[in-house]
Amino acid sequence: xxxxxxxxxxxxxxxxxxxxxxxxxxxxxxxxxxxxxxxxxxxxxxxxxxxxxxxxxxxxxxxxxxxxxxxxxxxxxxxxxxxxxxxxxxxxxxxxxxxxxxxxxxxxxxxxxxxxxxxxxxxxxxxxxxxxxxxxxxxxxxx
Amino acid sequence: xxxxxxxxxxxxxxxxxxxxxxxxxxxxxxxxxxxxxxxxxxxxxxxxxxxxxxxxxxxxxxxxxxxxxxxxxxxxxxxxxxxxxxxxxxxxxxxxxxxxxxxxxxxxxxxxxxxxxxxxxxxxxxxxxxxxxxxxxxxxxxxxxxxxxxxxxxxxxxxxxxxxxxxxxxxxxxx
Amino acid sequence: xxxxxxxxxxxxxxxxxxxxxxxxxxxxxxxxxxxxxxxxxxxxxxxxxxxxxxxxxxxxxxxxxxxxxxxxxxxxxxxxxxxxxxxxxxxxxxxxxxxxxxxxxxxxxxx
Numbered sequence: 001x002x003x004x005x006x007x008x009x010x011x012x013x014x015x016x017x018x019x020x021x022x023x024x025x026x027x028x029x030x031x032x033x034x035x036x037x038x039x040x041x042x043x044x045x046x047x048x049x050x051x052x053x054x055x056x057x058x059x060x061x062x063x064x065x066x067x068x069x070x071x072x073x074x075x076x077x078x079x080x081x082x083x084x085x086x087x088x089x090x091x092x093x094x095x096x097x098x099x100x101x102x103x104x105x106x107x108x109x110x111x112x113x114x115x116x117x118x119x120x121x122x123x124x125x126x127x128x129x130x131x132x133x134x135x136x137x138x139x140x141x142x143x
Numbered sequence: 144x145x146x147x148x149x150x151x152x153x154x155x156x157x158x159x160x161x162x163x164x165x166x167x168x169x170x171x172x173x174x175x176x177x178x179x180x181x182x183x184x185x186x187x188x189x190x191x192x193x194x195x196x197x198x199x200x201x202x203x204x205x206x207x208x209x210x211x212x213x214x215x216x217x218x219x220x221x222x223x224x225x226x227x228x229x230x231x232x233x234x235x236x237x238x239x240x241x242x243x244x245x246x247x248x249x250x251x252x253x254x255x256x257x258x259x260x261x262x263x264x265x266x267x268x269x270x271x272x273x274x275x276x277x278x279x280x281x282x283x284x285x286x287x288x289x290x291x292x293x294x295x296x297x298x299x300x301x302x303x304x305x306x307x308x309x310x311x312x313x314x315x316x317x318x
Numbered sequence: 319x320x321x322x323x324x325x326x327x328x329x330x331x332x333x334x335x336x337x338x339x340x341x342x343x344x345x346x347x348x349x350x351x352x353x354x355x356x357x358x359x360x361x362x363x364x365x366x367x368x369x370x371x372x373x374x375x376x377x378x379x380x381x382x383x384x385x386x387x388x389x390x391x392x393x394x395x396x397x398x399x400x401x402x403x404x405x406x407x408x409x410x411x412x413x414x415x416x417x418x419x420x421x422x423x424x425x426x427x428x429x
Contacts, residue, residue, distance in 0.1 A: 026195075030279065030282050031276075031277035031278060031279050031282050031283070032277075032278050032279060033279065033372070034191040034192040034194075034195055034279065034281075034370070034372060035192065035195055036192065036279070036281075036282050036285075036392075038196055038392065038395075038396050039192075039195045039196045039199055042196075042199040042200065042203060043199060045203070046199065046202070046203070049203075049206065066308070070304070070308065073301065073304060074301075077297050077298075077301055080294070080297055081294075084290070084294060095290045095291065095294075097275065097287050101275070101276035102276055104272055104276060104278060104373075105278055105375060109276045109277070110275060110276040110277040110283070111275065111276055111287075112286070112287070113275065113276075113277050113282060113283065113286045113287060116286050116290075116293075117282075117286070120293070120297060123297060123300070123301070124300065124396070127300055127301065127304040128203060128399075130304055130307075130308060131207065131304055131307050131403045132203075132206065132207070132210075134307055134308055134311050134407070135207055135210050135211060135307070135311070135403070135406065135407065135410070136206075136210040144320075147320065148319075148320070148323070151320070151323045151324075151327070151357075152323075154327060154353070154357075155323065155326060155327055155330065158327060158330045158331065158350045159330060161334075161346050161350065162330070162333070162334045162338065162343060162346065162347060162350075167340075167342055170342070170343065170346060171342075171346070174346050174349060174350070177349075177350060177353055178353065181353050181356065181357060184357055184360070185360055188360045188361065188363075188364050188383070189364065189368060189369055189370045189383050190360055190363075190370065190383070190388050190391075191370050191372075192370075192388060192392060193356075193360065193388055193391055193392060193395070196392060196395050196396070197356075197395055200395050200396065200398075200399045203399065204349070204399055204402055204403075207402065207403055207406055208342070208345070208402075208406060211342075211406045211409065211410050212342070214410065215410060215413040215419070216413070216418070216419060219340045219342070219343060219419075231337060235333060235337075239329055242325075242329065243322065243325065243326075246322075246325050247322065250321040250322070250325075253321065253362070256320055256321075256361065256364065257364060257365060257366035258365070258366060259362060259363060259364070259365060259384050261365075261384055263386065264384045264385060264386050267385060267386070268371070268382050268385070271373075271385075272373055272378070278372060278373045278374070279371075279372050279373075280371040280372065280373065280382070280385045281371055281372075281385050281388050281389055281392065284385050284386065284389040285389045285392060285393070289389060292389075292390075292393055293393065296393045296396060296397060299397050299400060300396060300397070300400045303400035303401065303403060303404045304400070304403075306404050306407070307403055307404055307407045310404075310407045310408060310411055311407050311410070311411065
């Protein structure tokens with residue numbers, strides 16, 4: 001598909017960084033405010049989708065982007081599985097909440113929930129960006 | 144809860160339009176009405192976590208559907224006419240009435256709207272903060288008390304994305 | 319009464335899946351059925367006079383709504399998106415091969 005006009009391209013380059021930062025905020029504060037890994041991951045994917053829609057898909061190669069997005073997706077779920085297996089390596093149950101609970105209402109509290117949210121955020125962001133790239137840059141019947 | 148009833152009536156009207164529209168782009172935008180009405184219903188029912196997830200998922204789902212429409216056909220050219228349509232509507236209405244009668248009997252056994260039975264949830268609400276350390280109790284439930292479900296969900300999402308990438312490869316075009 | 323309206327939305331989605339002949343309309347009907355089920359779960363968890371189940375400083379002992387149905391629906395929303403994306407990918411492939419979305423035309427096996 002063709003790209004958009006110059007005004008849209010400039011504004012979307014400025015705003016995509018802000019959307020990415022907001023997505024990271026929602027992921028990191030998942031145990032204090034509503035949100036969490038899934039909502040933040042999809043917001044992170046939305047920042048990249050905005051860049052692709054503004055530039056148009058004729059101008060860059062999509063194979064490299066698809067490969068890199070699925071790399072992030074696999075990395076995310078590997079982090080999640082590794083945190084769940086920390087219990088087994090330590091000698092107790094699978095998926096035990098074994099990091100320290102900390103004091104409530106602080107950022108570094110709640111044991112295993114914060115790294116799990118980060119892992120899920122990376123996984124969902126990579127997965128949805130890969131879906132969008134695959135579906136939206138097909139060659140249609142008019143191309 | 145009059146606002147909840149109004150939102151439900153809006154969603155039902157949007158759903159009927161989404162299925163009966165002839166132009167596929169209008170049908171997908173009506174599906175967006177149903178989805179965003181659901182966001183407002185979640186906010187009225189005091190569930191902000193669900194509202195945030197539903198709004199972003201709805202936006203992305205509309206983008207995916209419209210991207211599929213633009214590459215392929217834009218109109219729904221299949222319709223039934225004449226006596227087949229009359230038979231279909233009569234049978235549908237009879238089924239609707241019978242279903243509603245029986246499901247009303249089943250819904251009478253549920254607890255009344257606004258007074259749920261909270262056997263496990265009372266335990267989670269009292270001891271959630273000190274057992275998990277999370278202030279957001281829904282995040283504490285999905286990642287600490289019921290972590291297996293989240294592991295299964297991450298696996299399902301991963302498998303679905305692998306399926307999409309495999310189905311839409313360039314190799315294997317017949318014809 | 320709320321439960322009956324949720325059941326009506328479910329039946330409208332079921333009508334879309336069973337009766338319609340266009341593949342995109344079938345996918346739309348499936349999405350409407352999923353939304354009806356999410357609404358039913360959220361309605362079951364509501365408590366009269368309750369607030370969102372998030373503990374803030376100074377309000378540790380308020381009345382909260384039920385957090386368990388919300389956890390179930392959170393998982394289900396993301397799975398619904400994954401299933402919709404896979405269905406759309408298969409529908410695009412079917413259109414490339416047969417040239418139409420009509421399900422009566424794609425029933426014949428080739429060869």
